[in-house]
Amino acid sequence: DGGITQSPKYLFRKEGQNVTLSCEQNLNHDAMYWYRQDPGQGLRLIYYSQIVNDFQKGDIAEGYSVSREKKESFPLTVTSAQKNPTAFYLCASSTLGRVQEDSEAFFGQGTRLTVV
Amino acid sequence: RKEVEQDPGPFNVPEGATVAFNCTYSNSASQSFFWYRQDCRKEPKLLMSVYSSGNEDGRFTAQLNRASQYISLLIRDSKLSDSATYLCVVNVGGTPLVFGKGTRLSVIA
Numbered sequence: 001d002g003g004i005t006q007s008p009k010y011l012f013r014k015e016g017q018n019v020t021l022s023c024e025q026n027l028n029h030d031a032m033y034w035y036r037q038d039p040g041q042g043l044r045l046i047y048y049s050q051i052v053n054d055f056q057k058g059d060i061a062e063g064y065s066v067s068r069e070k071k072e073s074f075p076l077t078v079t080s081a082q083k084n085p086t087a088f089y090l091c092a093s094s095t096l097g098r099v100q101e102d103s104e105a106f107f108g109q110g111t112r113l114t115v116v
Numbered sequence: 117r118k119e120v121e122q123d124p125g126p127f128n129v130p131e132g133a134t135v136a137f138n139c140t141y142s143n144s145a146s147q148s149f150f151w152y153r154q155d156c157r158k159e160p161k162l163l164m165s166v167y168s169s170g171n172e173d174g175r176f177t178a179q180l181n182r183a184s185q186y187i188s189l190l191i192r193d194s195k196l197s198d199s200a201t202y203l204c205v206v207n208v209g210g211t212p213l214v215f216g217k218g219t220r221l222s223v224i225a
Contacts, residue, residue: 031212033212033213035215041217042203042215042216042217042218043160043203043215045212048212058212088157090159090160092213094213103147103148103207103209103213104150104162104165105162105205105213106162107159107160107161108159109158109159110158110159112157
């Protein structure tokens with residue numbers, strides 16, 4: 001079955017540590033995205049990528065880094081520079097078609113990161 | 117002005133009621149529109165796309181008003197299982213989807 005998979009589902013990080021969140025999709029989507037969601041808040045865009053080996057900062061990129069070495073994979077690293085990393089992280093993918101029906105985003109199940 | 121704005125609610129409605137949400141968007145170049153549903157501590161899932169001519173899927177009706185730059189979602193005969201947060205989503209085309217902060221719906225028995 002095609003889909004988008006995030007791992008792990010829960011992650012605990014000590015202060016000062018870098019952690020990497022995995023996101024893999026087998027939908028053959030060109031575009032992938034990382035969002036952060038805080039309790040009771042909307043989704044905020046961290047980074048996105050529309051093609052392999054290229055990515056763009058979103059609204060809250062500071063303290064995060066990404067790579068896009070393969071079309072299927074878009075890992076997110078939360079670095080020690082991110083001062084308040086506890087949040088729900090969502091990865092999504094979509095096609096880049098301008099046809100309305102093709103541009104919806106599909107989400108992974110999310111990773112809940114907690115700093116301990 | 118925020119790109120996509122929604123009333124955060126909560127909307128508390130009894131079972132069987134009809135409830136409507138509106139969402140306004142600021143970019144007149146927006147090309148496609150969606151409603152997503154997000155359950156507590158879960159990922160958003162597509163509820164329905166919003167077409168220029170309006171569209172209906174069972175108890176759910178979505179409409180687009182390009183002149184006034186808003187989209188709406190109507191839920192008829194509300195069920196307890198409709199309780200969730202409904203996200204309005206806009207796509208300008210070739211750029212990341214823009215999400216509203218969501219409207220929380222609670223359907224009460």
